[in-house]
Amino acid sequence: MKRIFKSAAILSLAVILLMSMFGCSGGESKTVYRTLDEIKESGVINIGVFSDKSPFGYVDENGEYQGYDIYLANRLAQDLGVKVNYVSTEAANRVEYLQTGKVDIILANFTVTEERSEEVDFCLPYMNVSLGVISHDDNVVTSLENWDNSKSIIVISGTTAEIFLTKNYPDIPLQKFDSYANAKGEMEKKDSRSIAWANDNTEVIAFEKQNEGYTVGIPSLGDPDIIAPAVTKGNVTLKDWIDGEIESLREEKFFHKAYEETLIEIYGKDYEDTLVIE
Amino acid sequence: MPDLGLDILFKGNNFMRLLEGLFVAFKISMISVAISIPLGLVVGTLMTLNNKILKAVFNIYVNIVRIMPQLVLLYIVYFGASRLLDINVSGEVAAVIVFTFWGTAEMGDLVRGAMISIPKHQYESAESLGLVKSQVFAYVIIPQMVRRLIPLSINLITRMIKTTSLVLMIGVVEVLKVAQQIIEANRVSSPNGAFGVYLVVFILYFLVCWSISLFAKYLEKKWR
The missing domain is CATH 3.40.190.10 (Periplasmic binding protein-like II)
Incomplete structure (x- = not known):
């Protein structure tokens, strides 16, 4: 019995030590994200999307990413002059991906909420x-x-x-x-x-x-609720660029075109103006 | 025969994609196994030594692995490490690290168990035959140990293969994720696709794990 107590005590001590190690070392503030220029320089942008939420973000039978979110993501990359690296995310880890800078943008049907706004920066919305x-x-x-x-x-x-x-x-x-x-x-x-x-x-x-x-x-x-692209908290250069981009895309009726290319089969013409923000 | 929606597996490259996903899962588990076994042998041997500090350290290690769900470990290595220590590893590497950490602990514990299960007289009689310590291990103890270890480690290996289904949470697209992608992409055209695709995933996992256990049976027979 005594030994059980002893090892339990040692174990809990170790866990506490481990936790405090992880907890305390987060003090220094380093930028985890990549600025607009850094992304352009590298030639690749990492975008977190859903790979199994048809018709917003999914992978077709040829292994290509498709959907409404992807349609926008491809356009963003094209206008930025970089290639896209799609990262398959789950609903539960989207915030984490941004906070660790493992992706530059999340475009995974991300609904804007108050709690999330404290953890990531949302750009202009593109869907209702x-x-x-x-x-x-x-x-x-x-x-x-x-x-x-x-x-x-x-x-x-x-x-x-x-x-x-x-x-x-x-x-x-x-x-x-x-x-x-x-x-x-x-x-x-x-x-x-x-x-x-x-x-x-x-x-x-x-x-x-x-x-x-x-x-x-x-x-x-x-x-x-509105759905918007999100970037890492504080990544102003990227957020400003996306916001400007979305404004000019709205002018050319890009999102209606995206709807007609990707969503019309599922939702029909009647709901175009209900769902699209333009 | 009910419509299982199996036809969606033959659209485009879908079946190939599923097999590629299976290969990703298999690769992660096999690399981890290949590293865990030698490390486990070392850890297990160290655990049998009568050193209090070593014993305490390994006790904590084995217990951490037992207590922590693998998903938590994956999150710590993939997200935690880059958040706190600025170490960025890919999802695959993070998975191999976690699986090796887990496999080494369990393998070590199995080795320890196998070693202490070998009766003392085996050591003593070997020594009385004039064998030196290294010969005792090489010719008497280790061959017996390995035979005892096979069924136990096969159990661990198949569990590892099945646990690779968690790595989709850190962005690794393995067989289960590909299955979900295929099902969702065809949600409208074949709503029953989930049954057929998951059935095929089950068969794939089964074939991999079953062939490993057949191999183990063969080894057991051969070394009897």
Whole structure:
């Protein structure tokens, strides 16, 4: 027993030592990012994108990166006169990639939030997202006011839709599902007590396009969120260049063209002005 | 037969990409294994010595590896090292470092176990035959140890291969990530693709791990 205590004590001491080593040595402030000139000089820009979020950032059957985010990334690199090195990122490590300077820009459907703005610098936005509500053609839900409480709304647990409805419409009963597939299954049931499904509007619009008999009655609910490129905190030269670039791209209607090249198949013409910021 | 969406594997280079992804995973685990085994032998031998300081150091080392999830170690080496120590390594190198760190500890512990499991009379009778210490190890102890180690280390190696699925979190595109990319790129045209593609990934992992365990069986038989 005594020995167990002893080794536990030694071990915790070691862990504390290790942690303090990692914790304290972060004092000096070195620039982790590369400035605009340094990127140009190296001839390659590292851009963090999603590789499995069709149609925004994905890899096609020939191993090429494609999608709405990629369309912009390619253009940025072209105008900068450098090659792109795409880095496959996950939703959970995007901030980390910027903070360690392992990528110069994140262009991975990055929603601007207050917490994230403290950790990275967002450039001008290029897309809108908000929540949407889809329902059956024969009983289209166009408003959440005066809700009949014998009916419920489908949400996927942990999504912004669930958080939004719980906060703003606490009286509406929710039917919660863990996965997209289960929520979809419930939506397709004829005798379900749920008459609508709330999710990101890109998701419900795509669902409407792919399945017969459904209508997006509420295409945008609550405050829209914006999606923007992000750079490492403090990388002013790069941020200023991207901002200027986005402004001139807006003038030439680049983002409408990007929508038509990459998103129109999934979302159709009707939502072009809802999703694109220009 | 239900539609498994297997056709998407034959679009373009998809199947080749999956195999390339498998090769990335295999390469990372094999390099790590190749470094871990000799290091593990050294660490394991040092662990059996009756030195208090060495024992304490290795005890801490082995326990850190046991306690820390591999994902945390990957994050520390890939992001932590560049954030705090300004050391930038690629995702693959970070993966090999972490897997070797892990493999050496486990291998060391296995070697230690195998060494102390060899009865004392084996050493004594070998010495009484007139063998010197190095001969005792080379001809009597190590051959017996290796036989005991094979099943245990195969277990470790196959676990390492399977754990490579975590390296997608540090930007390494290996077989599982390629699978996710293929599934997502075809989400609209074949919504059932996930079943077929993951089934194929399962078969690929199985083939790799199974052939390794067959090889181990062959060695066990040969050295009996």
